[in-house]
Amino acid sequence: MNTRLYINGEWATAADGGEFTTSDPATGTVLATCAEAGPKDVEDAVDAARTALHDPAWATMPPSARARLLWRVADLIEEHKADLAELETRDQGQPLGVAHSVSVNGAAEHFRYFAGWCTKIEGAVSPVSFPDTLHYVRREPVGVCALITPWNFPLMIASWKLAPALACGNTVIIKPAEQTPLTTVRLIELCAEAGFPPGVVNLLTGGPDVGRALVAHPDIDKVSFTGSSSVGREIVQASAGNLKRVTLELGGKAPSVIARDADIDKAVAGNLQGALLNSGQVCAAYTRLYVDRRRADEFTEKLAAAASGLRLGPGLAPDTQIGPLVSQDHLDQVDSYVRTGADQGAELVTGGQRADGPLSSGNFYTPTVFGGVTDDMTIAREEIFGPVLPVLAYDDPEELAARANDTDFGLAASIWTRDLSTAHRLAADIRAGAVFINMLPIPDAAAPWGGYKTSGWGREMGPYALDAYTEIKGVWVHFDT
Numbered sequence: 001m002n003t004r005l006y007i008n009g010e011w012a013t014a015a016d017g018g019e020f021t022t023s024d025p026a027t028g029t030v031l032a033t034c035a036e037a038g039p040k041d042v043e044d045a046v047d048a049a050r051t052a053l054h055d056p057a058w059a060t061m062p063p064s065a066r067a068r069l070l071w072r073v074a075d076l077i078e079e080h081k082a083d084l085a086e087l088e089t090r091d092q093g094q095p096l097g098v099a100h101s102v103s104v105n106g107a108a109e110h111f112r113y114f115a116g117w118c119t120k121i122e123g124a125v126s127p128v129s130f131p132d133t134l135h136y137v138r139r140e141p142v143g144v145c146a147l148i149t150p151w152n153f154p155l156m157i158a159s160w161k162l163a164p165a166l167a168c169g170n171t172v173i174i175k176p177a178e179q180t181p182l183t184t185v186r187l188i189e190l191c192a193e194a195g196f197p198p199g200v201v202n203l204l205t206g207g208p209d210v211g212r213a214l215v216a217h218p219d220i221d222k223v224s225f226t227g228s229s230s231v232g233r234e235i236v237q238a239s240a241g242n243l244k245r246v247t248l249e250l251g252g253k254a255p256s257v258i259a260r261d262a263d264i265d266k267a268v269a270g271n272l273q274g275a276l277l278n279s280g281q282v283c284a285a286y287t288r289l290y291v292d293r294r295r296a297d298e299f300t301e302k303l304a305a306a307a308s309g310l311r312l313g314p315g316l317a318p319d320t321q322i323g324p325l326v327s328q329d330h331l332d333q334v335d336s337y338v339r340t341g342a343d344q345g346a347e348l349v350t351g352g353q354r355a356d357g358p359l360s361s362g363n364f365y366t367p368t369v370f371g372g373v374t375d376d377m378t379i380a381r382e383e384i385f386g387p388v389l390p391v392l393a394y395d396d397p398e399e400l401a402a403r404a405n406d407t408d409f410g411l412a413a414s415i416w417t418r419d420l421s422t423a424h425r426l427a428a429d430i431r432a433g434a435v436f437i438n439m440l441p442i443p444d445a446a447a448p449w450g451g452y453k454t455s456g457w458g459r460e461m462g463p464y465a466l467d468a469y470t471e472i473k474g475v476w477v478h479f480d481t
């Protein structure tokens with residue numbers, strides 16, 4: 001398979017002939033050769049998006065027509081859901097069931113949800129105190145948006161950005177992660193089929209340099225980025241030239257509190273899934289499990305037994321529960337965290353190695369549980385983004401909020417308890433963008449998503465995404481009497 005760039009309504013190879021490959025993390029087989037955008041392609045895409053922003057075919061398109069386009073994309077995603085899910089599994093590695101229920105459904109739901117907003121992006125009348133003066137507020141598109149996405153949920157995260165950006169009338173250039181570009185290419189094919197005017201939606205595939213060129217470009221008005229906190233910092237600096245608008249969805253190190261009164265079996269099942277969805281390659285994964293010391297042994301034993309019983313395998317195999325990690329490099333990084341955990345004195349209860357036997361040609365890593373973890377250990381502080389569950393004990397519930405907040409991250413948190421006051425007190429005291437009580441960290445198009453501290457700037461989803469993709473204009477009208 002060969003994939004191309006999509007610029008101004010045309011599919012094209014890179015101007016300088018650049019290419020890269022993407023492979024199946026379950027087998028190492030090359031899946032596709034993709035166009036690697038170069039400087040000329042970046043210029044062409046930005047020009048196309050700038051021109052389309054003012055093209056009456058888009059700029060004056062009635063909101064109801066924009067809504068129909070977004071709805072059509074959702075319909076097309078559903079029509080092609082089997083192919084999309086399989087492609088996501090091949091390129092990213094996630095089990096097919098996850099690709100269906102999280103990635104493809106999440107993508108379609110986002111387009112439907114934001115299709116609904118197109119006709120509801122209202123202004124306001126402001127009660128100014130000048131006499132004989134009307135002041136009203138318009139929400140206008142920010143302009144040309146660069147949308148830069150990571151490799152863990154490529155299709156879904158592309159939709160988190162494309163749907164609200166287009167609903168608000170912006171034009172876009174999307175740059176998927178170089179490890180997993182294929183479902184984004186397919187999604188852009190579906191956008192083309194839906195009938196967006198040329199230049200409204202553009203696609204540049206390639207590596208970090210393509211992202212850098214977009215972020216530094218003076219004719220880009222906004223960057224919406226999902227990825228690591230370190231790249232997020234680079235983006236803030238590189239976008240300073242024209243002070244472009246920036247929203248950032250970055251890393252996490254979500255604490256999960258398992259209170260003394262928690263139903264331990266439910267907490268084990270919930271934390272296992274909350275930590276290991278997509279092999280732990282989830283920004284909101286539960287990765288610091290704080291358990292009441294009186295229940296820590298029971299919890300750790302049950303968690304380890306459940307983790308070691310999970311079936312590793314290729315995402316396309318029907319009985320697979322845990323797929324491969326996205327790349328050999330990433331596996332090496334996860335393994336190095338595991339070694340550091342053991343070196344620093346954590347007790348390795350299960351896992352902690354690359355899978356062998358028939359799975360050795362893919363990037364499979366055994367689900368890993370550590371007991372006896374303390375707050376200062378690297379595995380309790382840094383984002384591992386893999387199938388590693390550190391269990392920490394606590395003695396006094398009063399210490400929990402401070403310990404949960406003792407991190408640079410603030411994306412998500414979880415609380416497992418039957419006691420309402422424990423749940424709501426901690427939910428208020430933990431500094432994170434989303435707190436999940438007795439449930440998994442799954443997003444929904446209607447609920448805000450984003451982080452405190454180094455987990456990001458701004459919010460995606462819900463009406464909050466409209467703030468991220470619109471500028472506010474105040475119009476003053478004086479009545480000349």
Ligand code: NAD
Pocket residue numbers: 148149150151152153157175176177178206207208209210211212215226227228229231232234235249250251252282283284383385411450451455456
């Ligand atoms: P990454 O930061 O390495 O790369 C993300 C994207 O940025 C890729 O498309 C990459 O090509 C591009 N890029 C890299 N360097 C760049 C630069 N200097 N300028 C512009 N673009 C650049 O992240 P990743 O490894 O693909 O993804 C994993 C990270 O993403 C984790 O930290 C995870 O927590 C985070 N993440 C966050 C959320 C969220 O909603 N908060 C969701 C998913 C993933």
